Amino acid sequence: MERTLDIQPLAADPITLHINGSPVNAAPGETVLSVLNAVGLRQLARNDHGQVSGAFCGMGVCHCCLVAIDGRAKRRACQTVVRPGMRVETLVNPICSEVPA
Amino acid sequence: MSMRPVIVGGGSAGMAAAIELANEGVGSVLIDEASRPGGVVFRGPLRGGVDVGYLGARYSKALGKLHADFATCARHIDLRLNSRVVGADNQSLMMLDEQEQLQPVGYEQLVLAAGCHERNVPFPGWTLPGVMLLGGLQLQIKSNVVKPLGRTLIAGTGPLLPLVACQLHAAGAKVTGVFEACAFSRIARETLALMNKPQLFLDGLSMLGYLKLHGIPMHYGWGVVAARGEGELSEVSVAPYDQAWQADLKRVQRESVQTLAVGYGFIPRTQLSQQLGLAHGYSADGYLRAECNAWQQSNVPHIHLAGDMAGIRGGEAAMLTGRIAAVSILHQRGVLNAEQAIERRERYLGQLAGIGRFRSGVERYTARGPAQVELPQADTVICRCEQVTREAIDLALQQGVQDMAGLKMRTRVSMGDCQGRMCVGYCSDRLRAATGRADVGWLRPRFPVDPVPFSAFKHLGTEA
Structure with missing residues (x-):
C-alpha cells in the first residue's frame, strides 16, 4: 500500500506492518491511525450494529477507529503505536461478522 | 515516607x-x-x-x-x-x-x-467516514503528520477554526472554506475583551489575513446542515444560521468535499x-x-x-x-510557607486574569444557539455506539423523561463503548430545553471509566 498523504516524507529506516494483508511502511513512534490516514483508508470500524465508522475524535474518546490488531478486536487505532510486523484488520467485528459491501 | x-x-x-x-x-x-x-x-x-x-x-x-x-x-x-x-x-x-x-x-x-x-453536534450524515471533529483533524496534522484526504471544509465556532484552516493550508491540504456559526458583528462587539490578550488577538487577525491571501473564504453566520456520501463523505450542505442558530434551509449550499471538520466547542x-x-x-x-x-x-x-x-x-x-x-x-x-505560597499564587492568578477576560469575550461570541439541536432528522443517529436515533429521544421526552439517567434507561443512549462522551452534549441540551430545568443530571461514570480487557485483572491483588 502506498502512503500518499504524508505532510513530510518518512525518515529513513521505516518499519513494515500489514493492513488487511498488504505491507505498508511506517515510522517508529507513529500510531496505527496515522498509517491508515496516510494510505487514505477511512472506513475503519464496524460496530456491534454493523455500522461503519471512520476516525472521529482522534484522541481515544469516541471509539470509532476500532480495528483488529494482531488478532485482537476493538483496538483503538488512534491510541496504538506501530510495531514491526503488526497485522491490522479494518471493518471487523466479532459480534457482527457481516462481510463489507 | x-x-x-x-x-x-x-x-x-x-x-x-x-x-x-x-x-x-x-x-x-x-x-x-x-x-x-x-x-x-x-x-x-x-x-x-x-x-x-x-x-x-x-x-x-x-x-x-x-x-x-x-x-x-x-x-x-x-x-x-x-x-x-x-x-x-x-x-x-x-x-x-x-x-x-x-x-x-x-x-x-x-x-x-x-x-x-470535543462537543459533538449531530446532523444528518455526521457518522460518515470523512466527517471528523475539528480537534481530531488538527491532531492528525500536528501529531500524525498526515493530510486529510481531498478537499476539506471547516464548520463550527471559535478561534480554532481559522487556526486549523491555516495549518491545513500550510501542510499542503486544500481547504474550501471556513463556516463560523456566529455573525461577524458578534465577534466585533468583543474586540475590547479580546484585546486582553493582544498577541492572541493579533495572531487571529494575521490568520484571517493569511486565509484571505490564499483565497480561503471565511463565512460568518453560516453553519453545517448535512453531510452525504456513499460509504464515505462526498458532499456537505451548509446554510446561513440566524441568531438562534436556526439554519435557513431555503438558502442551503452544497460543497463537494471529502473531509469535513466540525468544531462547536468542548x-x-x-x-x-x-x-x-x-x-x-x-x-x-x-x-x-x-x-x-x-x-x-x-x-x-x-x-x-x-x-x-x-x-x-x-x-x-x-x-x-x-x-x-x-x-x-x-x-x-x-x-x-503560607506567605510564599500566596505570593506565588497571586503572580499566576494575575496572568490568569487577562486570559479570563479574553476567554469571556470568546465565550460570548461563540455562545451556541439553541436551535442547532433541530438539525438531526427523525432517523439521524444521536448515540452512535447504541444506534439510538433522534426519534427515540423525542419519544422519550414526550413520555416525560426528566433527566439523563431516565433517558439512558429509556433509550440506551450512553451505554456503548464511548460511554456517552459523544452524545451527552446533545442529550443534555434536549433535556434542558424540554424540562426547562438547568440541572438534568449528567452521565454517571462507573469503574472502569474506559473499557479494559478481562486479562487486566490477572495480577491484581495477588502480591499480598
Whole structure:
C-alpha cells in the first residue's frame, strides 16, 4: 500500500506492518491511525450494529477507529503505536461478522 | 515516607504542575494515556525528523520550550506513558498500565488534569467516514503528520477554526472554506475583551489575513446542515444560521468535499472527578465541570483540579492552573510557607486574569444557539455506539423523561463503548430545553471509566 498523504516524507529506516494483508511502511513512534490516514483508508470500524465508522475524535474518546490488531478486536487505532510486523484488520467485528459491501 | 503527588494527565496543565513541583525538588508521578506527553495541544509529532514549521512559528517555539523545560526536570518526574487511570478513590487510583495490567497507585496529593474532549453536534450524515471533529483533524496534522484526504471544509465556532484552516493550508491540504456559526458583528462587539490578550488577538487577525491571501473564504453566520456520501463523505450542505442558530434551509449550499471538520466547542473530561464524588457545577454552555477554589483545590483539599476539567479555558490557562495546583501542594507538604505560597499564587492568578477576560469575550461570541439541536432528522443517529436515533429521544421526552439517567434507561443512549462522551452534549441540551430545568443530571461514570480487557485483572491483588 502506498502512503500518499504524508505532510513530510518518512525518515529513513521505516518499519513494515500489514493492513488487511498488504505491507505498508511506517515510522517508529507513529500510531496505527496515522498509517491508515496516510494510505487514505477511512472506513475503519464496524460496530456491534454493523455500522461503519471512520476516525472521529482522534484522541481515544469516541471509539470509532476500532480495528483488529494482531488478532485482537476493538483496538483503538488512534491510541496504538506501530510495531514491526503488526497485522491490522479494518471493518471487523466479532459480534457482527457481516462481510463489507 | 510520604507518597509522591500524583498528576493525572500529561497535557499543558499536568506538565506545568510537574515542572513547578520539580523546581522545588518535589518528585511526582505523571500519568498520561498517550505515548508522548504534551496533551492534544503540545504533543507534537509522534515520529522523528519532522519540521513543525507548518504549524506556525509561535507554536513551534512554545512546543520546543515546554518539552525542553520538562526535560530539565525529568529526574524528578516518574512519567507513566501509555497508561490510563480508569478509577479512583480518595487514597489511590486504579491505573491500566503500559502492559494493560491494572495496578493501584497511591497518592497523598492528587492533581486531576484530564482536559476535555470535543462537543459533538449531530446532523444528518455526521457518522460518515470523512466527517471528523475539528480537534481530531488538527491532531492528525500536528501529531500524525498526515493530510486529510481531498478537499476539506471547516464548520463550527471559535478561534480554532481559522487556526486549523491555516495549518491545513500550510501542510499542503486544500481547504474550501471556513463556516463560523456566529455573525461577524458578534465577534466585533468583543474586540475590547479580546484585546486582553493582544498577541492572541493579533495572531487571529494575521490568520484571517493569511486565509484571505490564499483565497480561503471565511463565512460568518453560516453553519453545517448535512453531510452525504456513499460509504464515505462526498458532499456537505451548509446554510446561513440566524441568531438562534436556526439554519435557513431555503438558502442551503452544497460543497463537494471529502473531509469535513466540525468544531462547536468542548466538554470537560469529568469521569474521574465525578467518580471521586467531588463537587461539580454546570457552565453557561451547559457542560458539567468540577469545582475548585483559588488554589485549584476541589472540595477535598488534597485533590486538585487543573486545566479544562474545571471549565474550558484553553492551554495557556491550563499551564497556570497546573502551576497553582502545584503551589498548593508545595504548601500542603510544607515546602513553601503560607506567605510564599500566596505570593506565588497571586503572580499566576494575575496572568490568569487577562486570559479570563479574553476567554469571556470568546465565550460570548461563540455562545451556541439553541436551535442547532433541530438539525438531526427523525432517523439521524444521536448515540452512535447504541444506534439510538433522534426519534427515540423525542419519544422519550414526550413520555416525560426528566433527566439523563431516565433517558439512558429509556433509550440506551450512553451505554456503548464511548460511554456517552459523544452524545451527552446533545442529550443534555434536549433535556434542558424540554424540562426547562438547568440541572438534568449528567452521565454517571462507573469503574472502569474506559473499557479494559478481562486479562487486566490477572495480577491484581495477588502480591499480598
